[in-house]
Amino acid sequence: MLGFVTIQDHAPGAGDRLLTATAERLAAAGLRLAGAVQINTEPAPGCECDMDLRILGDDGPLVRITQSLGAGSQACRLDSEALTRAVARTESVLDRGAELLIVNKFGKQECFGRGFRDTIARALAAGIPVLVHVPDEQLPGFRDFAGDMAEHVAAERIEDWCRTQLARPAA
Template sequence: MLGWFELPEGASPGAADRLLEALVGKLSGEGLRLAGAVQVNRDRGPDCACDMDIQVIGEEDRPIRISQSLGSGSTGCRLDPGALETAAARVEARLTGAELLILPKFGKQEAVGRGFCSVIGQAILDDLPVLLHVSREQRSAFAEFSGDLAEEVDPDALADWCRRQSAGPG
């Protein structure tokens, strides 16, 4: 099962990342065996874009910087696609034995078949439930990617959904 959620319009930047980070802490504390990653944005001050790091679950002491500093006045995408691919490979290497896969989002890289797409595909093949955030901008690409495998989850019910999915059928 592929669960996804969207936050209400007007949610603060990074709110989905913070929600997933708290969810991982809660579920890990309950003993669920999780694989995946969360994104942590580090504020650099009012005149600077935040630094974006991926923390692979189980490797929190080895964050992966996925943003690039492009300098003041730049307008290009700050994502470092190579670093995101490194994060995806590290997550995929940790799937064995997991009860649930949590990923930061289905973003622009996933919309073009990169990023965490192969990890999601492997999880689906392994019958490992997946939870991730999907923004309005990527909803149609996600629907095309996921077909009838996806289920929208209310953001207030994420923990319950994860518990039900990790319990398996029956």
């Protein structure tokens, strides 16, 4: 019940757009979703894009997960406190009863045991299917986490995979 998608289109934000569109269609069909999808704001010239998370199943504001570090900075712009807030809001939605968890990315934070990693494990333990995007560079860390429990899902089959998981009887 752990599906992961890798994106062959390496254009910036391709995975984010795919999961966002999928979540929108599934929510419009009446499915109760939890999780987060990433919205990238086009940057001003000479700047990096800002990244926000939209918490699925939550009417609250977007969560900006990047921080401005000033001109010329090469450090990671991830705001770990903001990511922690996004995770807490997602877990609140899970507590209210979600049918599917969608996570924008199994990234470096998850590989290090932080971010959405525990939320993913919690959903799986509760029998809630999980769909996550895994960038190529994070595949080894994801495989360490998931073992043989994860199923690769082709990008064009994401919605079919989700609906199949939801049609299965609870374990």
